[in-house]
Amino acid sequence: MLESKELTKVFGSKTAVDHVSVKLEKGHVYAMLGPNGSGKTTWMKMAAGLIKPSSGQVLFQGEPVSLNSRKHVAYMSTEPYFYSWMTIKDVGAYYADFFEDYSPRRYQALLQRMELTEGMKVKTLSSGMMAKLKIAVTMSRDALVYMLDEPFNGVDLLARDEIRASILQYATEDKLLLLSSHLVEEMEMVADRALYIKEGRLVECVDLETMRSERGVSMADRYRQIYGHTEG
Amino acid sequence: MQFDPMRPIWLQVMGEIETDIVTGVRGPGEKLPGGRELAVSYGINPNTAARVYQELEKAGLCETRRGMGTFVTGNAERIAALREELARKAVNDFLKKVGSLGVSREDAARMILEEEE
Amino acid sequence: MLKLMKYEFRKTWFTKAILLAITALAEIVYLIGLYGDREGLLATGVFLLMLLAVGGLLVIGLGSVVTLHRDMNTKQSYMLFMTPNSCYSILGAKVLECGISILITGAVFFALGALDITLLFARNGELKALWDWVRELLSSITINGRSFLGDIRLQSLLSVSFSLLAGWLLTVTTIYLAVVISSALLNGKRFSGLISFVLFLILSWGCARLANLISGSIGDYFMLMLVNGLICLVFSAVMYFVTAQIMEKRLSV
Numbered sequence: 001m002l003e004s005k006e007l008t009k010v011f012g013s014k015t016a017v018d019h020v021s022v023k024l025e026k027g028h029v030y031a032m033l034g035p036n037g038s039g040k041t042t043w044m045k046m047a048a049g050l051i052k053p054s055s056g057q058v059l060f061q062g063e064p065v066s067l068n069s070r071k072h073v074a075y076m077s078t079e080p081y082f083y084s085w086m087t088i089k090d091v092g093a094y095y096a097d098f099f100e101d102y103s104p105r106r107y108q109a110l111l112q113r114m115e116l117t118e119g120m121k122v123k124t125l126s127s128g129m130m131a132k133l134k135i136a137v138t139m140s141r142d143a144l145v146y147m148l149d150e151p152f153n154g155v156d157l158l159a160r161d162e163i164r165a166s167i168l169q170y171a172t173e174d175k176l177l178l179l180s181s182h183l184v185e186e187m188e189m190v191a192d193r194a195l196y197i198k199e200g201r202l203v204e205c206v207d208l209e210t211m212r213s214e215r216g217v218s219m220a221d222r223y224r225q226i227y228g229h230t231e232g
Numbered sequence: 233m234q235f236d237p238m239r240p241i242w243l244q245v246m247g248e249i250e251t252d253i254v255t256g257v258r259g260p261g262e263k264l265p266g267g268r269e270l271a272v273s274y275g276i277n278p279n280t281a282a283r284v285y286q287e288l289e290k291a292g293l294c295e296t297r298r299g300m301g302t303f304v305t306g307n308a309e310r311i312a313a314l315r316e317e318l319a320r321k322a323v324n325d326f327l328k329k330v331g332s333l334g335v336s337r338e339d340a341a342r343m344i345l346e347e348e349e
Numbered sequence: 350m351l352k353l354m355k356y357e358f359r360k361t362w363f364t365k366a367i368l369l370a371i372t373a374l375a376e377i378v379y380l381i382g383l384y385g386d387r388e389g390l391l392a393t394g395v396f397l398l399m400l401l402a403v404g405g406l407l408v409i410g411l412g413s414v415v416t417l418h419r420d421m422n423t424k425q426s427y428m429l430f431m432t433p434n435s436c437y438s439i440l441g442a443k444v445l446e447c448g449i450s451i452l453i454t455g456a457v458f459f460a461l462g463a464l465d466i467t468l469l470f471a472r473n474g475e476l477k478a479l480w481d482w483v484r485e486l487l488s489s490i491t492i493n494g495r496s497f498l499g500d501i502r503l504q505s506l507l508s509v510s511f512s513l514l515a516g517w518l519l520t521v522t523t524i525y526l527a528v529v530i531s532s533a534l535l536n537g538k539r540f541s542g543l544i545s546f547v548l549f550l551i552l553s554w555g556c557a558r559l560a561n562l563i564s565g566s567i568g569d570y571f572m573l574m575l576v577n578g579l580i581c582l583v584f585s586a587v588m589y590f591v592t593a594q595i596m597e598k599r600l601s602v
Contacts, residue, residue, distance in 0.1 A: 029277050050430055051601040070433040081427040083360070097352045098432040161275070168271045171278050188237045192277040209240050209280065218237030 001026045001176045002047060002073075002145055006056035009042050016042040018200035019056065026144070027173045030205075031191035032180040033223055039200040040180040041078065044147045047178075048075035060145070071100065074143035078150040080130045082122045089118035091137050101142040110136035114162055127154040135163050145176045152186045164190055184220045194219050196226050241276055242283040248274075249284065253293060253304055254315045261306040264294060353434060353442035357416070364412050365450065368405045372461075375401055379465060383472055398465070402458040406514075409454055410521040413447040417525055421532045426602035436596035440525070444589050448518050455514040459507075508574035515581035522588035523552050529592045533600040556584050 002024040009017040017039045024030055032040045045051040047058045049065045060069035082091050088111065095102040111118065114132040125133060135151055151167065152160050167190065171177050181187050187194075188208075196203040203226055211217050217225075235244050252258040264285070265273065271281040285302050288294045292310050296302045305311065330340045379394025381387065417440075420426055429439050470477040527545040535541035560580045567573040 028279065045601075048431060050427065052599060067433045067435055070431060075427075075431050077424065077427055079424045081424040083356075083425060083428060085359070094356070094428070097355075098434070164275050165272045168275070168278060169268065171271075172268075173278075185237075189235060189241060189274075189276045189280075192279045209242060209283070212238060212240045213243075216238050220237060 001061060002178075003059045003062075004043070004047065004056065005059065007043065007046060007053055007058060008055045009039075009046060009051060010054045015200050017046070017053075020197075020200075020202045021056075022195065022202055022205055024176055024178065026176045028193050029167075029171050029177040029179065029191045031184075031187040031194045031219065032178055032197060033184060033187070033194055033219070034182070034197035035227060036182055038197045040197055041149055043197070044075065044149050044178070044180065045077075048073060048147060050075070072144040074099075074138050074141045074146045076134050076138040076146075076148045076151065078153060080122070080134070082133075084123050086122045087118065088116055088120045088122065088133060091122065091133065092118070092140070095137055095140065099141050103140055103142060106142075107136060107140035110139060110166055113166065114159075128156055128159050131155045132159055132163065135166055139166050139170050144174070145178070146170075147178045149180050150182070151179055152181055152183050160186060184223050188219050191219070194222070196222065198226060235276075241280050242287060245270075245274055245276060245280070245284045246287055249288060250293065250314060250318060253311060254318055258304050260304055260308065260311060262304045263300075264302045264304060266301060350438050350442055350445075353429075353438055354446050357442050357446040360416050361409070361412055361446070361450070364408060368401070368408065368454075372398070372401050372405070372457075376461065376465075380468075383468060395465075398458075398461065402462070405454050405458070406451060406517055409450050410447065410517055413443060413450075413521060414524050414528060417443055418528050418532075421529070421600065421602060430600075430602050435593075436600065437593045440589060440593045440596060444522060444525070444585070447521055448585075451514055451518055451521075455510055459510055505571045505574070508571045508578070512574040512578035512581070515578040515585070519556060519581040519585045519588070520553065522585040522592070523549055523556070526552065526588050526592045526595075529595055529600070533595050536601070552588075556581075560584070 004020050004022055007017055007020045008015065020039075020043060032043070034040055042051060046053050047060075047065060049067075049070055058065045060073060063069070065073075082094075086094070092102075092104060092107045095107075096104060114129075114136050116129060116133055116136065120129075122130075122133070131151070131154055135148070138146065138148065146167075148167070151163055155163065164186075167177065167179070179187060179191065191208060193205060193207055195205050206222070208219055211219075211222065235241055249258065249264070258264065264270070267281045267285060268278060270276075270284065271278040274281070285294065285296065289296060289302075292305060292307070293314060294302050294304050327337065327340065330343075331337075335343075375394055375397035378390055379398060382389070382391030382394050420429055470480065527549040530548060531541045531545035535544060538544075560577060563580055564573055564576040567576055
């Protein structure tokens with residue numbers, strides 16, 4: 001459903017994403033793992049069409065990402081990006097104006113779950129509330145692909161539970177979810193596949209339950225193997 | 233709940249539900265939550281949740297009725313067999329543990345009876 | 350497109366509201382001066398209104414440039430560029446919103462000026478007589494048997510205003526191009542700001558030369574201004590297309 005071919009992005013002298021080829025299939029929740037600066041965000045932004053690749057390409061349903069793919073790909077960035085004059089209600093209205101797959105009903109339900117009210121001003125939200133708002137409005141779209149960059153960042157334990165539940169609720173067989181995080185434990189149960197990215201390169205893409213039953217290795221164990229300092 | 237991330241998650245959730253069936257928390261013929269509901273309530277991946285029901289069905293512990301959902305089996309014999317299975321597994325674990333402490337099976341059995349009040 | 354324009358207006362309305370409020374205040378000062386026979390206030394009102402007309406257009410145009418810059422270089426950029434809108438629509442909404450704002454602002458100040466002068470003449474007959482004399486004098490100045498400025502009529506005033514407004518729109522769209530080149534092509538490079546400023550100067554000079562070549566031979570002042578204004582609009586459209594093309598192909602936010 002979403003595929004990158006030899007995808008590369010160079011910023012000045014730094015190669016952020018280095019010839020990454022990977023095929024992501026619908027019906028799965030992928031965890032994109034790697035330390036900060038390993039290229040997760042850049043890969044996602046290229047898949048969202050926000051950053052133009054230096055070389056290689058990203059295909060959505062076999063076609064290069066374009067205006068059409070933006071209709072079906074819901075991207076959530078780590079940083080807050082709403083206009084500062086907006087209220088939570090305005091944010092929903094904005095999505096309603098530009099995304100055909102946006103559902104106001106779903107937004108209402110998610111806001112309620114997240115304990116947010118429409119009158120709140122975006123400017124005054126705490127980082128935890130902002131994280132919840134971003135999830136609420138992104139998951140209000142009935143998109144085919146959801147790419148959530150660091151959905152659990154800066155969020156307390158209870159809010160994490162709400163965010164996790166909201167994500168799982170809409171992860172149906174015809175959807176593809178890609179979540180990036182450096183909080184590996186948080187992703188362990190939610191994802192069924194993991195992409196390990198190291199210094200811009202794809203190390204491997206594994207099925208987690210297969211890895212657990214065949215090797216007795218958890219997602220976090222594998223993370224330590226790949227990124228940990230080799231000691232003896 | 234807390235899972236052991238080194239063991240397959242479906243196996244652990246399945247174990248939870250098996251315990252629920254034996255203890256009667258989920259009675260015979262009772263409707264089980266849908267796959268998605270299960271995923272949300274345990275905080276696990278939906279594919280993992282689906283796997284749990286597949287395996288439970290394979291083990292004859294629940295049945296899926298088209299358009300109605302998944303139900304705990306009404307077969308009392310099967311549930312009794314499950315109780316036996318789980319108990320034996322617990323006994324095995326126990327014996328492994330005391331065995332590693334160098335205690336014989338006979339001594340272990342005596343200790344169990346002494347514990348009884 | 351209309352939806353995009355709605356949000357462009359939403360981003361800039363506060364400045365416009367403030368401009369409107371200050372203008373209303375200046376007009377009140379002028380009217381008090383006029384009807385209260387207080388020449389000091391009258392002069393202050395005239396000065397303020399003229400300042401506001403020029404400053405207002407400046408603020409609206411440059412405000413639009415600042416918004417574009419912010420929409421490409423801050424996190425706010427995701428708001429626009431993750432929507433299924435092409436760069437042509439996104440930039441088009443900005444150009445149109447800015448162009449319409451400039452036009453409306455120009456029209457408002459033009460009408461206000463006309464009204465204030467009419468009121469002034471009605472109140473003060475001597476000034477009217479003076480004005481008529483100046484007008485006659487100007488139209489009697491001829492070069493090669495043709496009137497230099499022509500009769501100062503509404504028609505020529507309108508064409509001059511149109512030409513000025515269109516020229517300002519061209520300046521704004523030229524700055525757009527420079528800003529986009531700086532963000533999309535020279536991003537992260539040294540002196541990108543300076544390079545785009547120099548580029549802006551060159552482009553402006555080129556446009557002026559080209560416009561002169563086309564309209565330089567037109568003798569009639571009214572026609573000259575009208576054609577100049579139209580040329581500026583065409584050039585603005587060209588700037589828009591080139592800018593949108595660069596955004597579409599090269600911009601990473």
